[in-house]
Amino acid sequence: xxxxYREAGIDVEEAARAVERIARAAAATATPAVLGTIGGFxxxxxxxxxxxxxxxxVSSTDGVGTxxxxxxxxxxxxxxxxxxxxxxxxxxxxxxxIPLFFLDYLAIGDLRADIVEEIVGGVAAGCAAAxxxxxxxxxxxxxxxxxxxxxDLAGFIVGVVSRDDLIDGSRARPGDAVIGLPSxxxxxxxxxxxxRVLREDSWRSRMPEGDRxxxxxxxxxxxxxxxxxxxxRVALRGAGSDLAALAHIxxxxxxxxxxxxxxxxxxxxIETGSWPVPGIFSLIQSSGDIADDEMMRTFNVGIGMTAVVxxxxxxxxxxxxxxxxxxxxxxxxxxxxPRVRFV
Amino acid sequence: xxxxYREAGIDVEEAARAVERIARAAAATATPAVLGTIGGFxxxxxxxxxxxxxxxxVSSTDGVGTxxxxxxxxxxxxxxxxxxxxxxxxxxxxxxxIPLFFLDYLAIGDLRADIVEEIVGGVAAGCAAAxxxxxxxxxxxxxxxxxxxxxDLAGFIVGVVSRDDLIDGSRARPGDAVIGLPSxxxxxxxxxxxxRVLREDSWRSRMPEGDRxxxxxxxxxxxxxxxxxxxxRVALRGAGSDLAALAHIxxxxxxxxxxxxxxxxxxxxIETGSWPVPGIFSLIQSSGDIADDEMMRTFNVGIGMTAVVxxxxxxxxxxxxxxxxxxxxxxxxxxxxPRVRFV
Numbered sequence: 001x002x003x004x005y006r007e008a009g010i011d012v013e014e015a016a017r018a019v020e021r022i023a024r025a026a027a028a029t030a031t032p033a034v035l036g037t038i039g040g041f042x043x044x045x046x047x048x049x050x051x052x053x054x055x056x057x058v059s060s061t062d063g064v065g066t067x068x069x070x071x072x073x074x075x076x077x078x079x080x081x082x083x084x085x086x087x088x089x090x091x092x093x094x095x096x097x098i099p100l101f102f103l104d105y106l107a108i109g110d111l112r113a114d115i116v117e118e119i120v121g122g123v124a125a126g127c128a129a130a131x132x133x134x135x136x137x138x139x140x141x142x143x144x145x146x147x148x149x150x151x152d153l154a155g156f157i158v159g160v161v162s163r164d165d166l167i168d169g170s171r172a173r174p175g176d177a178v179i180g181l182p183s184x185x186x187x188x189x190x191x192x193x194x195x196r197v198l199r200e201d202s203w204r205s206r207m208p209e210g211d212r213x214x215x216x217x218x219x220x221x222x223x224x225x226x227x228x229x230x231x232x233r234v235a236l237r238g239a240g241s242d243l244a245a246l247a248h249i250x251x252x253x254x255x256x257x258x259x260x261x262x263x264x265x266x267x268x269x270i271e272t273g274s275w276p277v278p279g280i281f282s283l284i285q286s287s288g289d290i291a292d293d294e295m296m297r298t299f300n301v302g303i304g305m306t307a308v309v310x311x312x313x314x315x316x317x318x319x320x321x322x323x324x325x326x327x328x329x330x331x332x333x334x335x336x337x338p339r340v341r342f343v
Numbered sequence: 344x345x346x347x348y349r350e351a352g353i354d355v356e357e358a359a360r361a362v363e364r365i366a367r368a369a370a371a372t373a374t375p376a377v378l379g380t381i382g383g384f385x386x387x388x389x390x391x392x393x394x395x396x397x398x399x400x401v402s403s404t405d406g407v408g409t410x411x412x413x414x415x416x417x418x419x420x421x422x423x424x425x426x427x428x429x430x431x432x433x434x435x436x437x438x439x440x441i442p443l444f445f446l447d448y449l450a451i452g453d454l455r456a457d458i459v460e461e462i463v464g465g466v467a468a469g470c471a472a473a474x475x476x477x478x479x480x481x482x483x484x485x486x487x488x489x490x491x492x493x494x495d496l497a498g499f500i501v502g503v504v505s506r507d508d509l510i511d512g513s514r515a516r517p518g519d520a521v522i523g524l525p526s527x528x529x530x531x532x533x534x535x536x537x538x539r540v541l542r543e544d545s546w547r548s549r550m551p552e553g554d555r556x557x558x559x560x561x562x563x564x565x566x567x568x569x570x571x572x573x574x575x576r577v578a579l580r581g582a583g584s585d586l587a588a589l590a591h592i593x594x595x596x597x598x599x600x601x602x603x604x605x606x607x608x609x610x611x612x613i614e615t616g617s618w619p620v621p622g623i624f625s626l627i628q629s630s631g632d633i634a635d636d637e638m639m640r641t642f643n644v645g646i647g648m649t650a651v652v653x654x655x656x657x658x659x660x661x662x663x664x665x666x667x668x669x670x671x672x673x674x675x676x677x678x679x680x681p682r683v684r685f686v
Contacts, residue, residue, distance in 0.1 A: 002536070002539040002540065002631065003631055003632055003633050003634070003637070004536070004633070004637050004641075005533070005535065005536045005637065005640070005641045007539075008535045008536040008538075008539045009535055010535050010536070012595075012640075035399060040603060041403060041434040041435065041437050041438070041591055041604075042401040042402060042403040042434050042435040042437070042438055042440065042502075043401065043402045043403065044399050044400075044401055044438065044509075045399065045400040045401075045402070046397075046398075046399050046400075046506075047390075047392075047398045047399065047400050047503075049390075049392030049398065055389075055390045055392065056378060056387050056388065056389050056390065057387075057388040057389075057390050057400075057443075057444075057501070058385040058386065058387055058388075059385060059386045059388070059444070059446055059478060059479055059499075059501065060384060060385040060386065060446070060479055061446045061447070061448045061479060061480060061481045061497075061499055062448075062481050063448060063450060063481060063483045063485075065483060065485065066485055066487055066488060068485075068488065069487055069488065091384040091385050092384065092385040094384050094385070095384070095385055095387065097385065100400075101400075101402070103402055103403070103404045103499060104404070105404045105405075105406060105448065105497035105499075107406060107495055107497070135402060136402055136403055136404060137404060138404045138405050138406060138497070140406045140408060141535070142406075142408065142409050142411075142495070142535075143535065144409055144412055144535070144538075145409060145411065145412065145489070145493055145495060146488070150488055152450055152485070152488060152495055154404075154448040154450070154481070154497045156402075156404055156446060156448075156499035158400070158402065158501055159385075160390075163389075166387075190348070192348065192351045192352055192353050192484070192485075192486065192487070193345070193347070193348045193351040193353070195351075195487075196345040196350075196351045197345065248384055252355075260383055261384075288345065288346055289346055290346050290347070291346070294346070294347050294348065297348070297355075298347075298348045
């Protein structure tokens with residue numbers, strides 16, 4: 001007969017150990033804006049309006065999809081938190097916002113403090129790299145929802161942008177250049193397809209390039225474009241221009257993400273072959289015999305962020321970040337036509 | 344052979360239908376502070392520093408635990424979102440903060456737009472009741488993590504409190520009164536134990552009181568104490584006093600939540616029997632033959648929020664909210680002794 005919470009599958013002591021380690025990881029990310037939490041119910045962040053006149057708080061939540069299944073299968077949990085933070089960071093920097101703080105939600109079947117520590121350690125590392133505190137979180141033991149070592153991880157970010165600095169696509173014009181910032185791999189999208197095509201038994205084999213395993217390539221963390229966008233903006237503003245639009249190439253691929261950052265009536269023409277495609281995409285496509293358009297609908301295929309800039313400033317903008325490509329241009333698109341065309 | 348995202352279990356069209364319905368539900372919660380989202384990557388909330396001098400942003404994330412399993416088993420998904428919002432609201436109002444906006448993360452095995460609409464409709468209803476916009480969210484299809492109709496739901500809230508209005512326990516003194524605000528049931532805690540004791544086949548049977556089914560009692564939404572705390576504070580400040588400490592009785596029960604809102608060296612003495620205990624707790628305890636202390640460690644047992652106020656203002660404070668009980672007092676506690684004692 002089950003008479004205690006512990007017998008019902010909830011290990012309160014192991015949870016306390018996990019919470020201690022989480023607290024240590026989070027404390028390492030603290031900034032002067034973080035106030036001691038009160039009873040740990042909420043994270044406290046002192047906001048200085050003087051540094052952000054007319055502030056708009058920009059927030060986003062994201063998960064890492066079934067990339068989790070790769071981490072669980074390979075028993076490597078220390079990078080999935082980096083994925084989580086960077087996926088969220090990229091979602092808000094497209095508006096011109098700078099990140100302020102982060103929270104994570106971790107739900108797990110069989111709670112083990114060492115695995116929780118690895119996971120949240122990755123979240124803390126991602127936060128530290130972005131210069132923001134991990135200000136709160138929740139760790140839920142849900143033995144009947146998650147099988148054994150399975151878990152889910154969601155992140156939540158808040159940033160700020162002054163109203164005058166908002167990037168909203170309204171400056172985009174036909175003829176503007178589209179700049180692509182390279183992705184590090186699949187980032188956090190398309191894993192349900194990738195895992196069907198590249199079966200688990202192949203994850204320990206070498207990539208065709210021979211440099212690392214398929215599993216390593218699949219687990220490569222989502223890149224953050226925080227620094228690149230800052231550099232692009234400084235360069236463009238220095239030249240009297242600015243970023244016109246930014247798109248994070250995430251769930252929904254190119255068609256699902258680029259158009260929604262541009263005014264109605266505008267789309268992009270993208271030159272296939274104008275950027276290097278990481279080997280993992282070629283391997284997925286050839287292994288699964290996947291059509292080109294399905295690839296572009298499901299994956300980022302080598303570009304994790306697109307930036308629209310005036311054509312005359314494109315070269316200087318690219319030079320400011322170094323690792324970037326001129327991959328296309330903004331074009332007028334009649335209603336009902338596809339707004340992303342690959343040529 | 345799997346060659347498309349759809350064949351891999353990801354239904355992009357059904358997801359689009361779900362997103363449309365989510366957008367409609369979220370739009371109904373918009374306030375003038377919400378700016379049109381840019382490409383939907385991030386939610387934009389215009390923050391007015393003039394109304395919150397020296398602002399502290401207070402944020403929290405929470406889930407609803409395995410209360411989800413009850414919702415799934417009974418096929419009722421329209422209240423779990425209310426639970427989610429109120430669990431988060433209560434986590435930040437204990438600092439004196441007022442909520443600003445909310446985001447939700449929904450991960451689901453088999454995505455069906457009608458179920459997503461029910462779930463997110465509940466989130467939107469909770470937001471509307473709290474007067475805040477549902478400003479963003481993520482809906483993830485994860486067919487290999489969640490079994491069939493199973494899902495998980497996490498919420499993120501941001502609120503604000505001026506530094507002078509922060510409730511941080513520092514005003515608490517021995518002899519202060521503890522006021523209890525009644526819970527509506529289990530709220531969102533202890534379901535892993537409750538579901539072991541009250542098996543699924545009993546959920547359609549009547550409660551001993553006969554007024555409703557066991558399933559209805561288990562699914563009763565988490566109460567929000569936003570209004571009650573506002574009323575308490577107005578009454579106390581009007582009398583030249585203030586709230587000294589607030590505790591949300593959530594995961595970890597009484598011992599896990601009340602002490603962490605009080606200064607070291609202080610605890611509470613609680614008079615068992617000084618408030619009415621909802622029938623669902625008695626049913627769980629008697630069905631499972633659960634010890635009293637295990638009940639108080641796992642469940643809220645009828646009190647969802649405790650407030651510490653000076654003894655002389657306790658009666659006026661209780662009168663200001665009506666439905667509240669004087670349930671104990673603040674006492675000095677030597678180091679190492681339990682900080683919650685039931686007498």
